Amino acid sequence: MKPLKIGVLLFPHVTALDLVGPVQVFAAATGAEVYLVWKDLAPVPVDSGYCIVPTATLETCPQVDLLCVPGGPGQVPLREDAELCQWLRRQGDAASWVTSVCTGSLLLGAAGLLKGYRAASHWNYREHLTAFGAIPDTGRVVQDRNRITGGGCTAGIDFALQVVAHIFGEQEAKEIQLFIEYAPQPPFNSGRPEDADELTVDRVKNRLANLRKALA
Amino acid sequence: MKPLKIGVLLFPHVTALDLVGPVQVFAAATGAEVYLVWKDLAPVPVDSGYCIVPTATLETCPQVDLLCVPGGPGQVPLREDAELCQWLRRQGDAASWVTSVCTGSLLLGAAGLLKGYRAASHWNYREHLTAFGAIPDTGRVVQDRNRITGGGCTAGIDFALQVVAHIFGEQEAKEIQLFIEYAPQPPFNSGRPEDADELTVDRVKNRLANLRKALA
Numbered sequence: 001m002k003p004l005k006i007g008v009l010l011f012p013h014v015t016a017l018d019l020v021g022p023v024q025v026f027a028a029a030t031g032a033e034v035y036l037v038w039k040d041l042a043p044v045p046v047d048s049g050y051c052i053v054p055t056a057t058l059e060t061c062p063q064v065d066l067l068c069v070p071g072g073p074g075q076v077p078l079r080e081d082a083e084l085c086q087w088l089r090r091q092g093d094a095a096s097w098v099t100s101v102c103t104g105s106l107l108l109g110a111a112g113l114l115k116g117y118r119a120a121s122h123w124n125y126r127e128h129l130t131a132f133g134a135i136p137d138t139g140r141v142v143q144d145r146n147r148i149t150g151g152g153c154t155a156g157i158d159f160a161l162q163v164v165a166h167i168f169g170e171q172e173a174k175e176i177q178l179f180i181e182y183a184p185q186p187p188f189n190s191g192r193p194e195d196a197d198e199l200t201v202d203r204v205k206n207r208l209a210n211l212r213k214a215l216a
Numbered sequence: 217m218k219p220l221k222i223g224v225l226l227f228p229h230v231t232a233l234d235l236v237g238p239v240q241v242f243a244a245a246t247g248a249e250v251y252l253v254w255k256d257l258a259p260v261p262v263d264s265g266y267c268i269v270p271t272a273t274l275e276t277c278p279q280v281d282l283l284c285v286p287g288g289p290g291q292v293p294l295r296e297d298a299e300l301c302q303w304l305r306r307q308g309d310a311a312s313w314v315t316s317v318c319t320g321s322l323l324l325g326a327a328g329l330l331k332g333y334r335a336a337s338h339w340n341y342r343e344h345l346t347a348f349g350a351i352p353d354t355g356r357v358v359q360d361r362n363r364i365t366g367g368g369c370t371a372g373i374d375f376a377l378q379v380v381a382h383i384f385g386e387q388e389a390k391e392i393q394l395f396i397e398y399a400p401q402p403p404f405n406s407g408r409p410e411d412a413d414e415l416t417v418d419r420v421k422n423r424l425a426n427l428r429k430a431l432a
Contacts, residue, residue: 017396020236024369027264028423036266043259043269048243050252053259053267102397123397140401152397153240154373161403171416174406178420180233181318181339181368183407184400185356187377190390191399200387204394207244 003033004167007064007091009104010036010054011084013074013215016046018101018156022068025160028176029168037061039084047072047211058087066163067095070156071102071122073215079110089113099148099163101156108149109134118144122152123193124208154191157182219249220383223280223307225320226252226270227300229290229431232262234317234372238284241376244392245384253277255300263288263427274303282379283311286372287318287338289431295326305329315364315379317372324365325350334360338368339409340424370407373398 006026008019019036026032035056038044043051069075069088078084088111092098100108105121108114109132118135120142121128129136137144140151141159148166150159161182165173190196196204222242224235235252242248251272254260259267285291285304294300304327308314316324321337324330325348334351336358337344345352353360356367357375364382366375377398381389406412412420 015240016236017240020232023266024231024233024264034265043267048240049250050239050271051259051269053269055266140399154396154398154400157370158401158403165403170404171419174404174412174416175420175423177402177404177406178409178412178416179423180370181407182370182400182402183356183411184370184398184402185374186393186398186400187374187381188386188390188393190393191397193394195399196390196394200390200394203387204391207391207395 001031003031004066005062005064006032006034006066006068007037007061008034008068009070010038010044010052011074011078012045013047013072014044014070015072015102015153016048016052017153018070018072018104019052021154021156022070022101022160024180025157025164025176028179029164029172031168035061035064047074058084063094064091065095066097066099066167067091069100069104069107071100071104071106073211075103075107076212076215078107085111097146097148097163097167099159101150101159102152105129105134105149106132114147117147118142119147119149120151120155121149124205217247219247220282221278221280222248222250222282222284223253223272223277224250224284225286226254226260226268227290227294228261229263229288230260230286231288231318231369232264232268233369234286234288234320235268237370237372238286238317238376240396241373241380241392244395245380245388247384251277251280263290274300279310280307281311282313282315282383283307285316285320285323287316287320287322287369289427291319291323292428292431294323301327313362313364313379313383315375317366317375318368321345321350321365322348330363333363334358335363335365336367336371337365340421
């Protein structure tokens, strides 16, 4: 069987967990070939204070079967990056699957890949999807035809397991779920703005605004 | 307030998510200073096909307040690494908190840091803790005095949120939980051997055995 080529965009100030969660799951899928793609092969600084090294460039990455764009504060300036958006569009048009985690859906949107599609995003930025002709969906993992998009950050794990179940079958996904001991026990009921208290929501909105300011 | 220094061991063939999940949470804690520590600063290959770059060496890393050892197939040979075990013991003896995720607890054990302590580990390796005088505990996050250990891989997120709640307070942990949208929806009930079907458990045990063979 031909390997399934998975291309994951690795850009400066990506939210590390948006990328590493899904890649942990994808890399465990039998027959998957994962590429971490950026403009060059120099180590890329992530949002949380260290660097991850790309394994392919926009030029050397082959046409992928599944394109995955993680999110993070670094996606904001990239929405205006013509070279990158063109690469995403070209890959996305020919890929079997076009996917994202967190605010990665906004970058997919900027590349014109979500027009008329329902899509997920980080809760604080979900409504921004309308600017790109996408239809915001509150689901943690949202599939609309060949677009599969995940909610914020940790949703990438649920997203990737669902992607693997869909493409490689449920048995494969169940094995990977056990492999990574994914039986979560969140300590608080504070993972969605609908659940968190008002003070927490306000303070997180401030944190997010400050993060963006720091990068602007 | 003095920053809380957190040292996370980054070793060859670490399970990437064991490290990146907790670091995503720790790095978001106000006043935390995170070091990814290895013997040198060259990019370190992780278990899932790419490299992460350390930010400190065993020599340059200051005495940390919280020591965290993630797991993965690469911890097996390190249990015999006298230089590393000595560093872990020295740091661990002086740290306020000694912690691990997944099979990182086996490396803590090898360094002599879990004698007489209850500890968690990846479900498939939990019983190996007894070889180091530790008491295996089936909890997803286990605290015994100043030792806090997490179960397999994804347990690192629950672990880190509990650590932050304990050290920085519940409000801080709740904010980070919302920030990373941690309201998990696992697609299957297959995250623990107690829940998964027999075929899945057998197949994952085989996968794990093969991983170890590949590195031996």
